[in-house]
Amino acid sequence: MTEHKSPQGIQSLQLGLNILDVFLEKAHPLKFSEVQEYTGMTKSNLYKYLHTLTQSGVLYRDPVQNTYSLGSRLIEYGNAALGSTDIIGRVLPYLKEISQQTSLTTLLAIWSHDGPVIAHIWNANYGINIGAQIGAKLPLLSSSGKIFAAFMKGTERQEWELKELSKLTELKRKEFIKERHEAEKNKFTYASEPLIEHISSFSVPLLDFQQNLLGSLTVVGFTPLIPKNTEDEISQYVIGQANKISASFGYRL
Incomplete structure (x- = not known):
């Protein structure tokens, strides 16, 4: 009998989603150090993810408070999902x-x-x-x-x-x-x-x-x-x- 295996996911994508989940759970802007604490990622790796997510509009970086929060791009995704x-x-x-x-x-x-x-x-x-x-x-x-x-x-x-x-x-x-x-x-x-x-x-x-x-x-x-x-x-x-x-x-x- 042939064993059917579940397809392997993309680890980097899952890490990005995990970061977004942190912001959803905490429900307020977070500093870089706080995101690192909650995710357990290295500074260099986390910086790359935050930079990419910010550039795409999924996260927003406040240059004054130096904090990150969920970005306006997510509004578009959410609106489409909810019709x-x-x-x-x-x-x-x-x-x-x-x-x-x-x-x-x-x-x-x-x-x-x-x-x-x-x-x-x-x-x-x-x-x-x-x-x-x-x-x-x-x-x-x-x-x-x-x-x-x-x-x-x-x-x-x-x-x-x-x-x-x-x-x-x-x-x-x-x-x-x-x-x-x-x-x-x-x-x-x-x-x-x-x-x-x-x-x-x-x-x-x-x-x-x-x-x-x-x-x-x-x-x-x-x-x-x-x-x-x-x-x-x-x-x-x-x-x-x-x-x-x-x-x-x-x-x-």
């Missing part, structure tokens, strides 16, 4: 405008096969560590996660929600159910420091002509600067921008 190029292109100018008007970081979250992920981020001028980066999955209790729980349809969303709820205490589950009902009514969610200390967020849904959820528009910043309800001037402004985006996909109030 979301249209919404990214349409929302991007709004992310930029909202960030410039509010001096807060804005992001777009879309649905992947097992939960919401960050599809694009527009950082505020001063720059903050929001605890996540492009491609990162967002938990149920994040403001984006609450939007998807309230407005996303289908069994995938239900399975994801049940899985996330199983990680919570009974008290947290009850609080979440109450917040989900409020989100359905107000089309607004708030999360106090869901990923990193001192950083909070609020989100609003982006809907199409059939009232299907396209994604969540999220504003992130230092906790005292983030509105907790729809009455705030910043909230009203962002809701208005989200309504414009939704209207471009045929949604009517």
Whole structure:
């Protein structure tokens, strides 16, 4: 009987993917020494990989902070994989405008096969560590996660929600159910420091002509600067921008 062997992979390609996995796992910019520590690669070998990945746009090197982070080229790959190029292109100018008007970081979250992920981020001028980066999955209790729980349809969303709820205490589950009902009514969610200390967020849904959820528009910043309800001037402004985006996909109030 002939033994079938699995084809041997390309080791150098796997090493490059391992480096990208480090950035995905750590979810914040890393210095060269940190990448070396997490990968265990020699300095000379790691430098070659980082240089190649940076040149191709898969990684980005900040010349001021001398740190590396996931690059814009990955946005193109991710958009193609998720079939979301249209919404990214349409929302991007709004992310930029909202960030410039509010001096807060804005992001777009879309649905992947097992939960919401960050599809694009527009950082505020001063720059903050929001605890996540492009491609990162967002938990149920994040403001984006609450939007998807309230407005996303289908069994995938239900399975994801049940899985996330199983990680919570009974008290947290009850609080979440109450917040989900409020989100359905107000089309607004708030999360106090869901990923990193001192950083909070609020989100609003982006809907199409059939009232299907396209994604969540999220504003992130230092906790005292983030509105907790729809009455705030910043909230009203962002809701208005989200309504414009939704209207471009045929949604009517």
